[in-house]
Amino acid sequence: MPHVIVFGVDGVRLDTLAAAHTPRIDAVAEAGFFSSFEVSTSAPVLSGPCWTTVATGMWPEAHGVFGNKFAGNRLAVFPDFLTLAKRAGLRTYAALTWAPLATGTSGGPLFTDPTRLSYADGEALGHAEADQLVVDDATRTLSTGAYDAAFVYIGAPDEVAHAVGTGPEYLAAVERADAQIGQVLDAVAHLDDLTVIVVTDHGHRDEGGHGGRTTWEKQAWIAASGPSVPADAARVCHADVAPHVLAVLGQDVSTMAGVPFGRR
Known part of the structure; x- marks a missing residue:
């Protein structure tokens, strides 16, 4: 049976990723592809519309999330890929530290009903601590x-970029995120037929912050590998993540944007 893990790493600039270890x-x-694109x-x-597009395979005009307030969303019509997979009888897992992704805060949750949810409040704890808590749970659970x-x-x-800009502390946070991805991947290395997707939602201005369309704000990227991942997927976007996940799991994705x- 195929397994798919999507890592959503928030706010990683393309140039910082290139500079980071x-x-x-x-x-x-290297095992699949890396592609950058404009949001x-x-x-x-903003994170709200970007992550909702990642999760649903639909654009904001359809899913109804245009900011970080999710009220007025159409997720009942266009649910997240974990919900669709669960409806098909599959077991799903979400590890989350931003409240609207997991709770009713700001009109959420985006991921409405995973089989297992690991949640730690990044605003209350700080994302450095909260991320590690859910990564530890993901390591145990997905293994x-x-x-x-x-x-x-x-x-x-x-969180770091918003607080102090995109200097050395931000680069270090990106490197810590990579190590956390590695922690989970080491735990699932024994699984056959594993697809891995790493995606960011947006970048940042030099001083930190986003919402506009300056060069480094609007750049996003996806890296992916797995049995059905082509090595030459040069043209991808946020809306392609959910259909790829579901297609790997044998589900119909013909109605998604x-x-x-x-395939683009």
């Missing part, structure tokens, strides 16, 4: 091979 993301890219112009460059689809969120890079990797 990120051997685990690099290894995913869609259909909503501000069993009992879950078919997973989403693991890492929020510290975005995005397409599986390599």
Whole structure:
């Protein structure tokens, strides 16, 4: 049975990723592909619409999330990929530290009903601590091979950029996120038929912050590897993540706005 893990790393600039020591993301890219792209112009460059597009395979005009307030969303019509997988009888897992992804805060949750949810409040604890808590849980839980689809969120890079800009502390946060990805991947290395996707939602201005369309705010990227991941998927976008996950799991994705990797 296939297994899919999506790592959502919040707010990682493309140029910082290139400068950082990120051997685990690099290894995913080398085994599959790495592609950068501009965030869609259909909503501000914010986490809410970007992660909702990643999770649903639909654009903001359809899913209804245009900012970091999720009220008025259409997730009942266009649910996240974990919910769709669970409806198909598969076991799903989410590890989350941003409240609207996991709770009713600000009109959420985005991921409405995973089989197992690991949640730590990044705002209350700080994302460095909260991320590690859920990564530790993901390491233990996913190592069993009992879950078919997973989403693991890492929020510290975005939090650091907002606090102090995109200097050395931000680069260090990106490197810590890569190590956390590696922690989980080491625990699941024994699984056959594993697809790994690493995606960021947006970048940042030099001083920290996003929402506009300056060069480093609007750049996002995806790295992916796995049995059905093409090595030459040069044209991808946020909306392609959910359909690729579900296609790997044998589900119909013909009604989604995005397409599986390599089909654009």
